[in-house]
Amino acid sequence: MDFGNILVNAFGELISPTTAAYALAALGLAVHFGYSGLLNFGQAGFMAVGAYGYAISTLSFNAPLPVAVLVALLASVVFAIVLGIPTLRLRADYLAIVTIAAAEIIRYIVTTNGLTDITGSANGLAAFEGGFFDLNPFPPGTYNIGPLGMNERDFWIRIVGWTVVVLACLVVWLLMRSPWGRVLKGIREDENAVRSLGKNVYAYKMQALVIGGVLGSLAGIIFTLPRGAVQPANYATELTFFLYTCLLLGGMATVLGPVIGAMIFWVVLSLTQGLLYGAIEVGAITFLSNSQAGQLRYILVGVALMLLMVFRPQGVLGNKKELAFA
């Protein structure tokens, strides 16, 4: 078992573009759930809208990169509004069911064979990332981050991904300390009190839904770029649940919580994978196959989500007084 290698892999997860995408999507959930109390279980749908919006406008309409990103973001705004109109007046559990259903509707639609020409159905779409990598200012070569070496493409996507995460954190931080953010937290604490002060609660919730959704759609783009492919199977309901695990790990009503939560989530997954596979390889564990070891890790994710919710709902960084529920 090569502990050095396992640690390097774990470090790689710390800064990987997937972690950046999870952090961004979880930050969107923090805006929804942590700050506004909206129980959005459809963040995977927002990510799918972003990824497919980008891929389809690039492939079907030959849109240049900025236009494609704009289309993806606009699509998620529209999705948020369509979703918000019927549901934002409803109780939290209804909102949860409707958002999870809407995300699944998106996934069924991009999977259907009738739209294969546009969405590629179950196989998804590929080869749309060229425009992004053409912008790469770094010459070909090997770049090192800490102990980790990578080529210029991997370096570029990491730089862009984490820059977006930092900017998004900054924006959310500024928003939440503004008067607008205070009203939002007020809605979370007591909707009726805020309404009696003459605020349009519905409009505030809708704005929060749109902002979190846009973050989710950006995350979808960053998630899909390094893979160079977008596949509907990646946007199932499990993705949303993993994002909730990240959010609760870090702290749901914090700006940095989702980022740290996503980092912990992926580092722990990588470490357990490395250790389990290593132990299987050297024969220390004989009762598990490799694929069972993989499933064991996700069993742990589920158990961790339960334990977190029960014993430390405020997460690593959060403040127990700032929970979206009493």
Add this chain to the structure above:
Amino acid sequence: MITLSTPARIRRSLLLVLGFLTIVLLGAPAAQASPALPQAQTASSVQASEFDNRIGGVLRGADGPIADVTVTATGDGFEGEATSGPNGAWSIGVPEQGTYEVAIDEDTLPEGITLAEGQENPRQVTFANTSSATTLFLFGEGIVTQQTPFLETLAERALAGFSFGLLLALSAVGLSLIFGTTGLTNFAHGEMVTLGAVLAFAFAGAGLPIAAAVVLAVLGGGLLGYVQDAGLWKPLRRRGTGLVPMMIVSIGLALALRYIIQFFFGGATQQLPGSQSEIIDLGSVSISRNNLISLIVSLVIILAVAFLLLRTRIGKATRAVADNPALAAASGIDVDRVIRIVWVVGGMLAALGGILWAYYRPGVSYNMGQQILLLIFAGVTLGGLGTVFGALVGSIIVGLFVEISTIWLEADLKYVGALLIMILVLLFRPQGILGRRERIG
């Protein structure tokens, strides 16, 4: 409900649950040897063992499995070949999770069997982040497309939809009862559905007749309901945990259970005994025998549940708790006991629903419950959260809608219609069809 308990108590019961999980996990090697393992392993050629990733499938005609057919996979400079085994299973090991061209050698097909119309051969198969990819070739002998009169098609779809709706209702009634008495939206209900089918498969694989396997699986579902309530939900209720945190805990439980099931059962889809059944003609409409049995079984069980709820003391107590737990407790009803019974009955109903769902799809897989969970939710929400008869009506509407919509919609979009209807109903009548008008926003 009084919340007097100490955190230590809760910690103890959670540890109990964790301990249970650990025992279940460590029991893995013993269970591995049992019949639950996929048949594909026995039938795979030498090829398959060289690599971790594999493409596979089962070749099945109208008369059963098709053996000795050559299948090839090419891609990335790799070429692999396999021959289907006596049970029709084939599997080709491939070096990487990429896209491969899979072709079936039509010359090796037995006489009288040809690929069904519209079956691509060769075809592209792509791995979706798992170590196995499945592709199914469908066979048919000179399938002739017939134009059936519209009304007949409609009646046939409606009958199938009624059958599907009733099997949905089995799970939905349990979910609705649990919601009504505890306020919990249980996302782990889908895994209770899966467990029923998986247990039935395991018991049937152990050599029990299918009827006994079904009864044991339903009892197992009830046991899961009991263990869940005793080990997890009751301590959380005593602690005064809010509804939203409980919902998120149920999501964690759903993830854990789903992967525990996959841990033992594997990722493959298996069939229960008798999964292929003949078509029975009832006058001008025809229905498969399994669907008809499923319809009758669920109808009987639902009528029995309705009788229990309306006519017996415990049923009345359940409705009282659903209506107002505090008032029920004040009038001498043991609320915790009622909730425990509701969990056990809900688990049994979900398990039975899962077995019928396995026949309806057909197939048993670790994520089958997850696929049906949203339809159960749709049925429950349509009827009105927490109302038992609403769940029944809502599920039947969802079932009818899913099946009838296939006349116009592509089959892979049939669930979309049901989910859309649910969203539309919430827009205009948020309390659902039978729900009481109360403040829900």
